[in-house]
Amino acid sequence: MDYREEMKELREKLNRNAYLYYVMDAPTMSDYEYDMLNRRLVQLEREHPEEITPDSPTQRVGDRILEGFATYEHPVPLESLQDVFSAEEVEEFCGKMDAALGTPVEYTVEPKVDGLSVALEYRDGVFVRGATRGDGHVGEDVTENLRTIRSIPMSLPEKLPRLIVRGEVYMARSVFEELNAEREIRGEPLMANPRNAAAGSLRQLNPKIAAQRRLDIQIFNLQLAEGREFTSHSETLDYLKSQNFKVISYKKVSSTADCQQEIVDINERRMSYPFDMDGAVIKVNSLADREKLGSTVKYPKWALAYKYPPEQKPSTVLDIVVQVGRTGVLTPKAILAPVHLAGTTVQSATLHNQDYITEKDIRVGDTVIVQKAGEIIPEIVEVDFSKRPEGTDAYHLPETCPVCGAPVSRDADGAAVRCTGAECPAQLLRNITHFASRDAMDIDGLGPAVIQQFIDAGLVHSAADLYSLRAEDIARLDRMGEKSADNAVRAIEKSKGNDLAKLLYGLGIRQVGVKAARVLANHFKSFDALAAASLEELTEIDDVGAITAQFILDWLASPQSLDLMERLKEAGVNMESTARLVDERFKGMTFVLTGTLEQLDRKTAQEMIEQRGGKAAGSVSKRTTYVVAGEEAGSKLRKANELGIPVLSEAEFLKMLE
Template identity: 75%
Template structure:
């Protein structure tokens, strides 16, 4: 067989098996078999370096440490969403949509991944650039680090002139707990939460370090597609799934009651997702209706993010100990029966100072309600 043909067959096979493993979670060959295919491709590319292309499966982890990140201007701004916090505000949003459009509005309802928003750009079906959201208009070019995320396809079945998609990069709870267990053994400071860990990993100047963090992505929006027309958000998500992206779980529905029920269902089942969530997003499905509704100076009018209140659980105070900070400040800390909150096990909570202990009359043996401030500090 001609070496060019073998290289093509190996790349196609590795892309196919990578998609089945990292996106579908349904591998059809063993890790060893995959590694052997990859090694053979590396050998052929070493023998014929002129055949190496940026989209080759062997090029996911660059060998060069970056000196810094270049800025990137988003052609389609990555807008933020207006937050709502109550059933009444959800009802008001749905009523506004129905009144503005003169009909019962159809929505897509999705979990809001607590991660880092990025844009991925493809030209002629090949991944060429990826950037963080930044302020929505200008972000940082983190292409080399995004290449290390195995669920991001390097090549797409369709070869549109240009395609830009938006997704949320995250670190799964399982990877986060594994990473913190390793750091504890090594005597390193523990990472605060999966979101901060993902953000820090994506901004590593050495792509090899980012690769070790095993980040993942959920794609949730089509920003730009040259040479293809769509009428609805559902249609764009179906198309992105056909292009081998890992697409955000979503439900299509209409009416305030259905939206409220789905928001509650997502919250009740939040630990079934591999990623942390901090809310649910309601989006108008029709793209024509979105254009009609437009945006304010800050937010699109056709979507809102319902933010869940912090999770609270009871725990018993087993002991009260004094913690010495790096600057010598003494802080009382409650040792608790373990409770699981926002995806992590909590065994301690700060009591701030003696005045707080006196004011709340906190004693060993008391049962207390524990929550995370900003889903970070108990």
């Protein structure tokens, strides 16, 4: 078979299966078969790059990190909807439609997805551009990130000259919960809710990060179709479904009573949808009638959004318990008398932090009003003080960790209270995962799942226990085997020789990131020297402020920390800096790297700067000595030019290193 024909056949097979998998939830090939076909296509595209097409499944995730988003002017405005909150307002709307059109009106009623509205543009059946709603007239071009959404088809069966559709990008509740669990393990801030998570993901400048967020979409409107005529909204949705789009479910109704009933029915089904929804959308179905009705300055006259009020019910606070999260944060939780809310029985509600409890004055025994925030997370809205029992006491979080007994400390810049124990069992998975991560001790193969197995089997109780693991113990674990066990032990043994900087970062001391760890290791040269440092000595170091210095001293003063370090020493883990200055030619200089370097990756370039006494910064300022600009340099290069900062090419930078 000619390679062009083979590439075409592979694209069609892969795109077809992606549609069946991500839109229809009915794949026809195994993951292995899909991966093999995809690998073959990648190979052919490397050999014949001139044959790569925009609809190739290999083009969904780009390698280029964007500097920003271009603006996009919508050919057909993306109008917003008028919100209503009562059955009376729905009845009034339907009455106006009947009066204006003079005949019984047919409507469609759809769930209102709580996400981010976008437009997708296709030329000759191929996806070419996508943009956010913005103000309805001008949005941001987020094409590269939209390509990462697997349910968006890259090519369509019918090749219309131009097609524009509108949809709502969302993060499924199940994905949101998974990603937050992973972020908690890594010690990253949790995402607030699925809508904010979707909006933030779609505006990532790195498409690879957007791809990791596993966004989805529901198409709910046809904006423009050159070469096609339609008479109704329902007809357009059915057509879009035939073009492999994931289309919003809808129901056609022909009376006010039916509209009201479908609004109720959608609310009852809301937990069966994969997405968050905050209402129902009612639209006149006839496109000719829509033209006749027109729009106001703000909204179309032929549609509205009914917003569901949050269901609220009273309950009683039976107890307040404290949970210690994987990042050490103490989170109080109210144990409630069971109450049925939004389709589920609620028996607890998060109380967030001490400030939240104090502000609402929540006490054990109180009668409280409960609702589900975003229809997912139970929360206490207010206390019914008229029903407060006598003799109740104000609640305060404990001063020691309820799990390990270590002192707790409140964040200087926030309301969180944290356990300071380096070996706290509640933080075990997060601490060891961080310790073994690439920028820390870089123990290959020790991800969260494997470490969780170690913990469940009672093999590790702190990071130091990794160094006493035996291959025969690991081999007995599920899905491990002798080879995997031997590899794990070798990787753990290899990590003993790492530089002090990697160890310091791996210890998880608050505000000691990769850069600060490297600065501390280069300055003190050994852990013992760091442990003997005073507050004044620490704060004299560049990039170590007073707050970070105090966190270091507090960590070093903890008995759990001392025990951990003693055991790591006994295991033979290196406690000294192995990095040595090549020379001091860059002493006192600050470099900023921007764009893509051809011969060096950014991490290597930063290390070369630091090995010669210089500093690698992340942003351009008046204190910047040089900006090293690679291909597709953007805002940092512009700022350097504005400030008159000297700009070096990669070749000029390499010459300085000679």
